[in-house]
Amino acid sequence: MNNDDGVLSIPLKKTDPVELYLPLRKLVASKYSESDAQKVESVLETLNKCRRDMVERRADLSLPMQRDCLIHYFKCLSMVEPLFTSISSDADPILFVWYDAFNPDHQDGVPSQLKGIQLEKAAVVFNLGAIYSQIAASCDRTTALGRHLAIEAFKVAANFFRKLGQFFANDVVSATLDLTLLFADFLHLLFSAQASELELHELLNKNDASYAFQQHRCALAFISVYELHRRAYETIRNDSAAWKHFRSFDRTWLTHLKKKVTFLYAEARQRESSILPQSERPHVCSRVDSCALDHDAECVTEILVRGICSTKTQPFEIQIRMYVDLILSEYNPFKIMKDGKLVAYPWDMPPPYPTDSAILSSSMSSSSLSDIHGSLPLKKTEPLNLYESFGNLVAYPWDMPPPYPIDLAILLSSLSSSSLSDILGFLPLKKTEPLNLYESLRSYFVLKYSESVANRVEGLLQMLHKLRNEMLRDDLSLPLRRDCLILYLKYLCMIEPVFPMNASPNPPIFVWYNAIIPHQHSSQHNIHLEKASVLFNLGSLCTRIALSCDLTTIHGLRLAMDALNDASRWLTRLRYCESRLASGTTDLSEHYINMIIRQFARLKSKFPCPQSVESSSPRYRAYSAYDPVKYELLAYDPSDVTEQFLLGYCKGYSMVQEVCERGLPWETPPCLDLLSEVSPVKIKDGNLVANATLEAPNSALENMSLQETTL
Incomplete structure (x- = not known):
């Protein structure tokens, strides 16, 4: 029997329009005050726009844009969730009406009255899983790049349905059959199975081990994929209501699953004899990673995309550092302004967004950390x-x-220990010589492969060149330089697999000067010197941000804590992943980096507790219900509407990050972000192209001439 290579995806749930802005704004004004309503009205407007776009613009939006809209809406929805617990019985009800995704006639739409935001969140989580399944199914799985994108998208879809079953599929939310725990488990198993099957196809095409070991790995993979498909099929077959529901939706689904289970069972049984005894297995089983560098043009693009997803090259761990981004990031659509106002930029507005540089400049006070330790x-x-x-x-x-x-x-x-803590306040930036990465890398791809291959990755090379030039500018604000370095590091991870460029007659030479001893420098072809130096500068910039904060305010304290935690993470990443490989200047040595990192805990222990916190409420740790990593707000005032919104944002942000992390301690799979319309570099027709839609806002931001704060 031949295997059916087709994959299944599911439709999105549909809903009726509902007005959210006016009733929620009225609620905030009555429960808090008119001034509080003005502080959060931007979030309410964006919430309303996202929902309207979900209903009215869906047919006009690409799959990645629908995904961006849903994620943005989920974060806004999490921010306003505390308001729904405040709706009294005599208030005007907010009715969310959703229809079963597997009921094409859209009959029996179920409304949820009053405090029905759980139905709304459950439906959005369902649609996020559905949209990722459609993204996966739309990928060209005949190419290595298409298979890789499909694998990642199916894994994220499976994770969303796992979360749906864990937190939303209960008696209160299960208004329609597609939101029940049974359906959530089924869809989680189905998309996990399809991701595993695509990985199996990669394994069958890969010959990087001995014949016996290769057969052993394939046998285990077939058994695993069969087991996932079997569990998915039996979940539906053993429930009469679910079986009937699917037969009315699309009978080919059940036929497809049955054929898949039959085929995989036969293959698994046939290959069982290839499983090696424990004594004959290698100590380390290599996983399916990437195709070889000598493959064709399509595979070169795949190599660069996988470079950014590798656990060896990931820029930074998943981390709860929302407060820095909520105030200073140029690429976060949610912002806290100086007066406590929350701003939410529209989901379809491309970054970068204006930062609230006033907070950074106004926080230079006598209570800053640099004054606590004294000037150097x-x-x-x-x-x-x-x-x-x-x-x-x-x-x-x-x-x-x-x-x-x-x-x-x-x-x-x-x-x-005391003198080093003083030096932390003045941790200098490493300097480098200008370098035209575009010319050297493009010449390499032309020489190693062909002109057409170079054209396919030209967008990435252009963005690399631009970001490296931007990071040398001294006239940019600290937040803008930080965001530029983060983006540059991500794209360095993409090109890392092509180094060392042995086939190039003119490889790029990275020249970096010692931050402590400026006359000392290192000149190498080694990309790890470049990555290590960028990580060092990220640590330095975050330290400077922390030292500029006014610790007498709640905003300043939170910002300083998050910035110092960021600095510690960047330098820890440098120590563990790049320091030994860089072999550059002595400021990149493990010994020096260790001495700096050890001082961060001592530095944070000197943070004073803001007077406003001591007088109004004790320290309060706001723990996310979804993320095993706890987020500590440090200071929290339950009577402040912006604090309520901030706590909700933390929960929504944490859940989305955890779902998209693929079970590994890394951030959202960057390869899927390359499909987004608001990514600086995106995948289009298998090519890596610079996003032209970002040029206008980038130019506008540069014309603002944001000056770096003098520390």
């Missing part, structure tokens, strides 16, 4: 110096002005 005095240097740790006594000419070169090893060995 100028160090007076002597004309005699033990140089380069060789024991040579060097005398500099009397007319040579200081400072003189110092021996970093001696400096580090003599630093006390």
Whole structure:
């Protein structure tokens, strides 16, 4: 029997229009005040727009744009969720009406009255899983890139239905059959099975091990894929209501599943004899990763896309650092402004967005961290110096002005814990020489492959070149430089698999200067020197942001804590992943980075608790109901509507991140973000192209001439 290579996807649930802005704004004004309503009306307007677009514009939107709209709406919905617990019985009801996704006639739509936001959230989670299943099914699975995108999308779809079953599929929400726990479990198993089957196809085409071991891996994979399909099929077959529902929706689904189970069972039984005994198995089983570098043009694009998803090259771990992004990020559509106003930019407005640079500049006060430790005095240097740790006594000419070169090893060995904490306030940025990455990389692809291959990745190369130039600008604000470095690091991860560029007669040479000893530099072809230096500068920028904050305010305290945590994570990433591979200047050494990281806990312990927190309420930890990683707000006022919205945002953000992480401790699969209309580089017809729609807002932002705050 031949295997059916087709895949299944599901339709989206449909809903009736509903007006959210006016009743919710009225509720905020009555429960809190008119001024509070003005602070959050941007979020309410965006919430209303997202829902209207879901209903009225769905047919006009691409699948990635529908996904972006749903994610944006879910975050807004999580922000307003606390309001629904405040709706009194005599208030005007907000009715959410949703229809069964598997009922094509749209009969028996079920309304949920009053506090029915759980139905709304459950339906949105269902539709997120459905839209990811449609994205996966629409990928060209005859290509390596298409299969990779489909695998990732099916995994995310499965995760959304797992969450639907865990948190929403209960007696209150299960108004329609498609929202029951049974259907959630079935769809989770189905899309997990389809992702695993595509990985199996990759495995069958890969010969990177001995014949016996390859057969062993294939046998185990067939058994695993068969088991997932069997469980999915039996989940539906053993429930008469579900079986009847699917037969009325599309009988070919059940036929497809039955044939799939039969075929996989036969293959699994046939290959069982290939399973090796435990004593003959290798200690490490390599997983399906990527095709070889010598393949065709389509595979080159696949290599670059997979580079950004590899656990070896991921820019940073999933982390709850929302407060930095809510205030300072140029790429977060939600913002907290200086007066406590919450701003939500429309989901279809491409980034970057204006930052609230006023917060950063206004937070320079006598209570900043740099004042807590005191300013770093100028160090007076002597004309005699033990140089380069060789024991040579060097005398500099009397007319040579200081400072003189110092021996970093001696400096580090003599630093006390108190003096190093002072240096943290002035952790300098590493400097680099300009470099035209575009020319060298494009020439490499032309020489190694062909002109057509170079054209397919030209968008990525252009963005790399632009971001590297941007990160050298001293006239940009700290937040803008931080976001630029984060984007640049992500795209460095994409091109890392092509290094070292042995076939290139003119590979790029990365030149970086020591941040502590400016005359010392390293010049290498090694991309790990570039990545390590970017990570160092990210740590430095986040430290500067933390040191600029006013710790007498709730905003300043939260921002400083998140910024310091960010700095610690970037430097930890540098220490574990790039430091040993960079072998560059001594400021990138593990010893030096360790000494800095150890001071962050001591530095944070000196943070004062804001007076407003002590007088109004004790410290309150706001734990997400969805994320195993706990988010601590540090200071929380339940009588403040913006605080309520912020807590809801944390929960919504955490859930979306956890669902999209693919079961690994990394951020949302970046390859799927490359399908978005608001990604700086996106995949179009199998090519990596620069997003032209971002040029206008980028130019407008540059014309704002945001100046870096003087620390």
